[in-house]
Amino acid sequence: MSLGPGLLVAAPRSGSGKTTIVLGLQRALARRGMSIRGMKCGPDYIDPAFHAAATGFPSFNLDSFAMSRPLLGAIVSEAARSAGLVVAEGSMGLFDGIRQESGRTGASADIAALFGWPVVLVLDVSGHAQSAAAVALGCARFDPRIDIAGVILNKVASERHRRLVEDGMARIGLPVLGALMRNADLTLPERHLGLVQAGETEELDSRLERLADAVESAIDLDRLMALAGPTRLDSDGGAKSLPPPGHRIALAADRAFSFVYPHVLAGWRAAGAEIVPFSPLADEPPPADCDACWLPGGYPELHAGRIAAAERFLAGLRSFAEAKPVHGECGGYMVLGRSLEDGDGVVHPMAGLLPVETSYAKRRMHLGYRVARLAEGGMLGAAGQCLVGHEFHYASVVSSDTSPGAAFATITDAEGNDLGSAGHRNRQVTGSFFHVIALG
Template sequence: MSIAPGILIAAPRSGSGKTTIVLGLQRALARRGLHVRGMKCGPDYIDPAFHTAATGAPSFNLDSFAMSAPLLDALASEAAGDAELVIAEGSMGLFDGIRQETGRTGASADIAALFGWPVILVLDVSGHAQSAAAVALGCARFDPRIEVAGVVLNKVASERHRRQVEDGMARIGLPVLGALMRNGDLTLPERHLGLVQAGETIELDRHLERLADAAEAALDVDRLITLARPTRIRSAGGARPLPPPGQRIALASDQAFSFVYPHVLLGWRAAGAEIVTFSPLADELPPPDCDVCWLPGGYPELHAGRIAGAERFLHGLRRFAEVRPVHGECGGYMVLGRSLEDGEGQKHPMADLLPVETSYAKRRMHLGYRVAHIIEDGVTGAAGQRLVGHEFHYACVTQSDMSREAAFATITDAEGNDLGTAGHRRGQVTGSFFHAIAQG
């Protein structure tokens, strides 16, 4: 099997325009007829869906903390073995991660180093000119494991501004591979937790075409292609993806329930499981011929009234839970609780399958990796099973049964600090705020 070359598009900080550049480049190359695959560094549910829309092919997450080296290799091999070019997107700043051993920090630089992908640095140059070169030089020298092969300038104010920035880059010997002028029309809309989901964006295909037009006009696309390097795969076998929770899985899937890591679904299907989707927002019940129901995360707080009024769904979910397992992650966990308070402070009754009440009105950000050990046997593993995942939400628990007997798992953060217990279980129903990425 031939392994496609790849590049990693990253930035010194969040908000520099990585996603705009990545999507424009992916779509531009796809419409040239290249088979392009996207990859996303870190625990992000939203960007891979945009990559898929831009390229027409699945995009997976790569996470150097949560995933083992064999799993990382398996996912990169699956993508690079079925493509002509891999365009990976970094998360946050290039070196931003947790305090862990080198190569296991969750930073985008770990992924570039692991697979031998050169880094293309996206620089937001608004507010400085030649000084941008100092930022780029620092990124190029900070980590000897990686190669910064060039820069793309974003939010350039004028041609004079561009020449000034390019003057600084010439002094440090980094090629400028293109420059985009300030243009609010190229920015994807944001709301709630961040970017809107790919399925929510009106006229997404037209927007991707505009991004591709901008990339073709502003970037040296041909040179970018030549900078890609073969994807380096070191391990063969031994990957440990999350095992399927059942043979036939009823998966909630709509605008309220959409945060599922693509690699998790890939692993379930590869293990022989069948995934049957249904829509709670359409008042559909979990198919009764399935042997487990999975409610993923998403934005149920934006649709709490509709969910509370979906009597057929809620009744069917309760009936399903009487005889078969049900698990909820983050938003799914909130729906399994007694009630959900929306952003306006209105409380909506939920499934009442777990002893917890949650609120989005009382917002506080919860963010970070979680290492969990399951307390009792269930669909996510046997008692003591170690899961590595991630938590990102603003909702808070307002009332719950906090006893260990009702908890789903014990958890720590990425540095091993004890965070107590997480989630709840009642009979065959379980749930928690963290999204599982891989087994430990």
């Protein structure tokens, strides 16, 4: 079965400028009246929100390791059915992933191969000229499952530089779809987990318009669209989405709590759940008429003082937890703990519902897939239920209850290496640093 066309915009490495180019492409094509749908390869909860702002449609994550093929197919089918063009964005380098069998590495190339999307390669050509063609040729030959259909040159220094790079591309037969000159004004603001969130980016719409203007003047959009290929789906059904934790789910949603995978919320709604947002930063408690509360990740370390002073929120959360289940992921887990130390070394009291104290001042990056098995039954499933997720944060645990009965789950990394226990459980309150992507 095939649906509307799609293509994957990727790069040989991180930092090549693919996100800004993807957003410019999405907005420029949307301005033509096309129905453009964004997709993001890998466990990234920030870029899909930018895609949605650029296109006017929801964007979803695609992850070849964490998601089953039926789930991947269901997500893409829903998007491609109503799209004039799917413009997917790769993560890191095109082939960067984990050591797993082909098709399950988490690399962007897996997604291009699975859905038959041609790849448009963004090349940061600063610091080299004809040698850029050698990089592109290596990408074109490295994986026979995929098709590198063309390249976009980024960070070009001059017209002479452009001609030199294009000469190399002509020698290997790869079409150059366009070239963008070096322009610091086109970059988006960043912080420690990546881009500043879409909802926080000042004058986001005007920034997207400037990106679209730059892309439209530098890239042959008609030629690029002609390279897109039909979206290929296998006929497997039975996608197993993460079941909703309740019928009415209180969802913390503001600048401190925003890291929720769009496919998870869509799956809950499709299963009949109602999601009721509330804002801890506005000192709002979880609505009492909900039957479960979810505190997602985000940037609570940047708002720890306001959260500690949000008495209605904290009191309401404690009251809610007396009778109904509460779960926190990453930042939400930190807020459920006893205290949170911010980047300035100030310790702020938190909800005190889980026996853990965390610190952002003692920074150490934690990054990688997590395969978890629940220690006990609860809102995320029965004891032993397998969940696949991802961890990406800089916080450290400075004190916690490490007794076996207090653990939320046991975890391994993507290669099956035992990482011990993760998170905490206190009656109906649970939390951990990893973000759940799908059932295992």
